[in-house]
Amino acid sequence: MQNEQSTTLTKIIEVSLNEFSLKGFRGTSLREIVKKAGVTTGAFYGYFKSKEDLFDFLVKEHADYIKGIYDQVYSDFSKLSLENQIKQMEDYSSIGLEKMFSYARNHKKEFNLILNCAEGTSFQNFLNEVTQKEIEATEKFYDILKSQGIKCENLDPLMEEIIIKGTFSSLFTLCLLDIPYDQAQKSLDQMFRFYRGGWDSLMHFSKN
Amino acid sequence: MQNEQSTTLTKIIEVSLNEFSLKGFRGTSLREIVKKAGVTTGAFYGYFKSKEDLFDFLVKEHADYIKGIYDQVYSDFSKLSLENQIKQMEDYSSIGLEKMFSYARNHKKEFNLILNCAEGTSFQNFLNEVTQKEIEATEKFYDILKSQGIKCENLDPLMEEIIIKGTFSSLFTLCLLDIPYDQAQKSLDQMFRFYRGGWDSLMHFSKN
Amino acid sequence: MQNEQSTTLTKIIEVSLNEFSLKGFRGTSLREIVKKAGVTTGAFYGYFKSKEDLFDFLVKEHADYIKGIYDQVYSDFSKLSLENQIKQMEDYSSIGLEKMFSYARNHKKEFNLILNCAEGTSFQNFLNEVTQKEIEATEKFYDILKSQGIKCENLDPLMEEIIIKGTFSSLFTLCLLDIPYDQAQKSLDQMFRFYRGGWDSLMHFSKN
Amino acid sequence: MQNEQSTTLTKIIEVSLNEFSLKGFRGTSLREIVKKAGVTTGAFYGYFKSKEDLFDFLVKEHADYIKGIYDQVYSDFSKLSLENQIKQMEDYSSIGLEKMFSYARNHKKEFNLILNCAEGTSFQNFLNEVTQKEIEATEKFYDILKSQGIKCENLDPLMEEIIIKGTFSSLFTLCLLDIPYDQAQKSLDQMFRFYRGGWDSLMHFSKN
DNA sequence: GATGAATGAGCCTTCATTCAT
């Protein structure tokens, strides 16, 4: 009975993931969802307050997780001694991305919704928001360096935004591809090499 | 009188650019457009066949231009002698992007529609389509190298897709920023340096 | 210039005959008419007060003619001496139909409109109206007979209506066929024979 | 409660029968229907897919029944022995019409829609279609006669069409009259006598 | 929990007609 009971919810989720991903939030009709799920509108509203509530339910937890990664990473980082902070800074800069990658890869469907099907929801700016978080995080790192008297060039905040957005775009594109784990991991490594190479070129140049 | 002429059309375009950019194609109501434009629905349909027709009108020409750049660049390139082709290949790889940039920068509003507000229109896959064009173009370049006996490593097509998509993301992000021309141009140069650096890292590595 | 001047009107008439006949009065759009006629709405309203006015113009004269036939025939008939009235009564009963036939056959397009495309206009009951006229006419004939002491059976007015409607249906079906004059005339004769035979059967029977 | 059930549907049907019969399919507005029925547009679309779907629902079953009569009659007829076929042929020729009559008489409102209010629907050619069926049926009968070496004159197909259409016109006119059953039946008999007399006249003549 | 009929505002679009030029 317990698993019978949740059939309604299960079907709604299953169908709505599919519908939203095909037609976007606005293009998806609730009546279509419940019809395809074989449930009634009334049943639907027993579980969700609204269409947006359903979308939130499918997606919010995961969006939050991604955004929370920055706090997590920063919290871990700040527990290190200053010496270690400086030593491991470079590693930490990619730790966040790696976490994102592995998390998003395990929730492909949901991230597809967030990234490509969220027009009309509160998630339509997700990529920009995460970009902002990344920028803030980067700035925090640099503040530490500076507070230690370590001189470092002024990164153009515009460049940061531009390139970080590209990085996320690449990262999520990779996440959403239907490829086996090994291949994805290998591609991710290459991707990191690519972007590190990019950053190096940029720094080098501005140093001189 | 001359500048009064077709105020209706002018207002519709002006208002709809704004509405679409705020609410997306699907989220924008025609009635709202005409109300804000101070015209009637009937007047609207004197100029456009449908809501989608209006969106097309705002955007199609520019989307086509971008897609046409590849043919243009390739056509120019193929007129070069083989010797010059090989010599200038690296330049040509960025010419297309530069053209895109300057064009898109002059049509910010429209590209914002194409990139961020086109769910429900035929433009919703624009970025993917351009990515595919770029991939095809890249392949053509490599075919030339190979036909000249110049050995070059096999690029993982996945990596190509991932990084090219990121590149476009960066490029268009930059385009859409509200910054003065000089600054944008400088940022574009940096961006190119960044991405060239990235590619170099990737090649270098796979070579060894 | 004179014939240039009327081009607008000519085109409107030509096109509207066609459009109305294909889609009926309600299904035909005025804008479609003027577009296909290559004229403007404004020009149209220079000639006609409304869409219905156009339909009337195309059709009214001819509908009136048909309805007027009864008065004509009766007027001719009443000029005869009583003796001749009685002698020629049978002939006169078909004279009206023959006149209708030859008139309608010369205005096929217009009668097609009246009969099959007039839903939504004042002509939508044309057939019933003509049927009523025929019934009235028949009654007048019989009154004459009766006034002369000639006994004749009471025709069931229902039967009259039913059969007269059928007769008109046949008559107009025949009119609208695309067949050469000779054939049509031959068919008309046969039709008369048919209906006279019908009436004879009916009278004979009710006599006994 | 049971008779309260589906008041919405009942009201829609009742009102729409009336509206369609007054204004025709095209002239009838859905909004008017639902307003007069005291229901909402949404409720309407719970029962019908479209305005045309409603018209179909009201009418299709009955139109199909009429068209199906020919198959029915022919199927019965073909089960007779050849001898009986020839003997009863004359009877069978009217059986179909009688069935039509009694069926249509029981569904007056609906047949009024089919015959007089169907412009813009798939039923607008109903009378022609039934006429064609009757012509085909007649031809089948004659084929049987001929196959038995029974000589029979070639009926002019035009005459067939003209007269059959008239017959149907009469038949349906009779059906739609508001008269008591007995009277209608008597009129029908007379009508048959009329048309048989007509056919006899025609045959007789062409024989000589 | 579940039902599903009902709500009614809102959608895009078409229409016959007007009117300043």
Place this chain on the structure above:
DNA sequence: TATGAATGAAGGCTCATTCAT
């Protein structure tokens, strides 16, 4: 006469949501 942009009511239909059962 002719233009054709503009009118705005009305069209058929879909939507997310509610609620009595």
